[in-house]
Structures are given as structure tokens and as C-alpha cells.
Amino acid sequence: MKKVLVTGGSGFIGSHTVEALLEKGYEPIVIDNFSTGSRQNIAHLPVQCIEADVTQSEIIELIKQIAPDYIIHLAAQVSVAASVKDFLYDEQVNIKGSLHVIKAAAEAKVEKVVFASSAAVYGDPVYLPVDTDHRLQPGSPYGLTKLTVERYLEMSKSLYDLDYCILRYSNVYGPRQDALGEGGVVSIFSDKFAKGEAPFIFGDGEQTRDFIYVGDLAAANVAALTAQSNVCLNVSCGDSITVNELFQTMKRVTNSHLEPIYKSQRAGDIVHSTLANEKTKQVLAWEPVVSLQEGLTRTISYYEQELKA
Numbered sequence: 001m002k003k004v005l006v007t008g009g010s011g012f013i014g015s016h017t018v019e020a021l022l023e024k025g026y027e028p029i030v031i032d033n034f035s036t037g038s039r040q041n042i043a044h045l046p047v048q049c050i051e052a053d054v055t056q057s058e059i060i061e062l063i064k065q066i067a068p069d070y071i072i073h074l075a076a077q078v079s080v081a082a083s084v085k086d087f088l089y090d091e092q093v094n095i096k097g098s099l100h101v102i103k104a105a106a107e108a109k110v111e112k113v114v115f116a117s118s119a120a121v122y123g124d125p126v127y128l129p130v131d132t133d134h135r136l137q138p139g140s141p142y143g144l145t146k147l148t149v150e151r152y153l154e155m156s157k158s159l160y161d162l163d164y165c166i167l168r169y170s171n172v173y174g175p176r177q178d179a180l181g182e183g184g185v186v187s188i189f190s191d192k193f194a195k196g197e198a199p200f201i202f203g204d205g206e207q208t209r210d211f212i213y214v215g216d217l218a219a220a221n222v223a224a225l226t227a228q229s230n231v232c233l234n235v236s237c238g239d240s241i242t243v244n245e246l247f248q249t250m251k252r253v254t255n256s257h258l259e260p261i262y263k264s265q266r267a268g269d270i271v272h273s274t275l276a277n278e279k280t281k282q283v284l285a286w287e288p289v290v291s292l293q294e295g296l297t298r299t300i301s302y303y304e305q306e307l308k309a
């Protein structure tokens with residue numbers, strides 16, 4: 001059974017990725033410092049979970065001892081807004097932490113590192129949908145640190161023969177996403193709808209987002225382990241809606257009468273985002289299967305149950 005180390009595996013995307021790995025017969029092992037993730041997210045799964053911090057150099061020896069066949073590297077400071085406020089912390093986790101993982105991966109001779117990158121590496125698009133040939137001009141420290149790690153991975157292929165797959169995620173949503181801190185718009189809206197409170201919309205709400213359901217994304221993470229190596233792919237649904245349209249859809253799903261409260265636009269936020277996924281479908285032999293309506297229904301139902309609990 002192939003061993004897959006999932007850094008950040010007790011987080012939102014990590015916990016779904018662990019589920020998808022188990023379904024496909026892999027042996028996942030989680031490393032997490034529980035800064036935004038929680039043991040609760042994977043408590044229902046038969047998986048070893050080690051508390052460790054990727055920013056500490058001891059992580060290199062730990063990973064070498066685990067000796068995984070593959071690594072899916074998700075551990076990160078995940079908030080664009082937090083990276084704008086404090087780019088030093090963002091750099092510590094997203095660059096230094098990732099370099100520890102890459103060094104360990106090269107020394108442990110893992111078969112491949114799958115890296116969770118982001119649409120934030122593109123910055124504001126000059127054309128839509130954004131494909132992987134689009135110019136790279138991050139508008140936030142978060143986008144810049146993700147891009148830097150991509151470059152290290154490409155370089156590590158030539159220097160240390162370390163295989164990689166870079167996955168640039170669009171906006172991911174689904175159950176277990178953090179709605180309290182800097183979670184995604186869907187989790188924040190779902191939480192607010194469940195509580196009967198009016199959600200905030202930053203800007204005029206006409207900004208567009210390409211939402212991918214977390215189960216579809218987890219399937220892409222797992223497919224990337226054995227698909228073509230040393231490629232960079234968008235993982236998205238390939239279509240986008242405005243935040244206002246998202247609000248209206250969720251209002252219909254919840255039968256709510258709430259109206260949004262508009263606030264000023266946040267620094268570093270991209271205005272329009274749609275990521276082309278044709279190449280991804282071909283390389284990973286994958287496609288998103290959960291419709292937005294179905295994904296939103298599952299997500300809202302999760303937040304309603306959380307509230308009851």
C-alpha cells in the first residue's frame with residue numbers, strides 16, 4: 001500500500017483529500033500543527049495524525065522517518081487578507097515551511113510532491129478564462145509565496161530529480177471549511193444563513209469567482225499522484241458566477257429573506273476569476289462532477305447540522 005503524507009491534512013481540503021486517498025486504497029499520514037485545522041475534521045477516519053510544524057527544521061527528519069511514497073503539500077497560511085497584513089508570517093509558513101517539505105522530499109526520494117498552489121499567482125486576469133500560460137503577476141504576498149514555491153519545485157526537478165505536480169486551485173468550497181476566520185465566501189455565507197444573520201459582501205458583489213466543490217478537488221489531488229509529472233494545472237470548474245449571484249442562489253436554497261450588507265472592497269482581492277481546466281481534465285483524466293446547486297446544498301446542510309450540534 002503506497003504511503004501518502006498529507007501536510008495540513010486536518011484542514012478543510014486536507015480532510016477531504018485524506019478521505020479520497022483512503023477510498024483509493026492509499027495509506028495517508030497527516031502532519032498538521034492545528035493552527036486552522038482540527039483533529040475533529042479527521043476523527044472519523046482511520047489515519048495516523050502527527051502534530052508537527054512545517055516551519056520547524058525538525059520536520060525534515062520527521063518526514064524522512066515517515067518515508068512516504070508521495071507528499072501532498074497543503075499546509076499553509078491560507079488567507080490573502082492575512083498575508084497583506086503580515087507578509088512575514090505568510091513567508092514563514094508558505095515559503096520556509098514549503099522548502100522544508102521540498103528538502104525532505106528530495107532527501108527521502110519521494111516519487112512526487114503535489115503542491116496546493118492558487119489562482120492568486122495570476123493576479124488580476126488580462127483575459128478569461130485564465131489558462132496556465134497566463135502572465136503571473138500576484139497582487140498579494142500570498143500569491144507571491146505560492147509562486148515562489150512553484151519555482152522551487154521546478155528547480156528541484158532539475159537539481160534533485162524531484163518530481164512534482166503543481167495544482168492551482170480556484171475557489172474551493174464545501175463542508176468543514178472554516179467560516180469564522182478567513183474562510184471562503186461560501187462557508188461564511190452558509191454559516192450566516194444557518195444563523196439567520198445577513199452576510200457581508202465586499203465591494204459591489206459583481207466580482208466573479210470559479211467555485212469548485214472540495215470533493216472534486218480532493219479527487220484531483222489524488223489523481224495527480226499517478227498522472228503525468230512535472231506539470232502545472234488549474235483545478236477549477238471552468239465557469240464562474242458573481243458573488244451577488246452566489247448570494248441569490250444560496251438564498252433560494254435556504255428559502256431565506258435575508259439581504260446582504262455591502263462593505264468596501266478588500267486590498268489584494270482579485271476582481272474576476274475563471275480558470276480554464278481543459279488541460280487538467282486531459283492530464284488527470286478527471287472532471288468536476290458536483291454541480292454548484294448540489295455542492296451548495298451539501299455545504300449549507302453541513303453548517304445547519306454544525307449549528308444544531
Ligand SMILES: NC(=O)c1ccc[n+]([C@@H]2O[C@H](COP(=O)([O-])OP(=O)(O)OC[C@H]3O[C@@H](n4cnc5c(N)ncnc54)[C@H](O)[C@@H]3O)[C@@H](O)[C@H]2O)c1
Nearest residue numbers: 008011012013033034035036037053054074075076169172
Ligand atoms: N480553500 C481554497 O479556496 C484554496 C484556494 C487555493 C489554494 N488553497 C490552498 O489549499 C491548501 C489547503 O487550504 P484549506 O483551504 O484546506 O485551508 P485550511 O486552513 O483548512 O488548511 C491548512 C492546514 O494547514 C495547517 N497548517 C497551517 N500552518 C501549518 C504549519 N506551520 N505546520 C503544519 N500545518 C500547518 C492548518 O492547521 C490546516 O490544517 C493551502 O495550501 C491553501 O493555500 C486553498
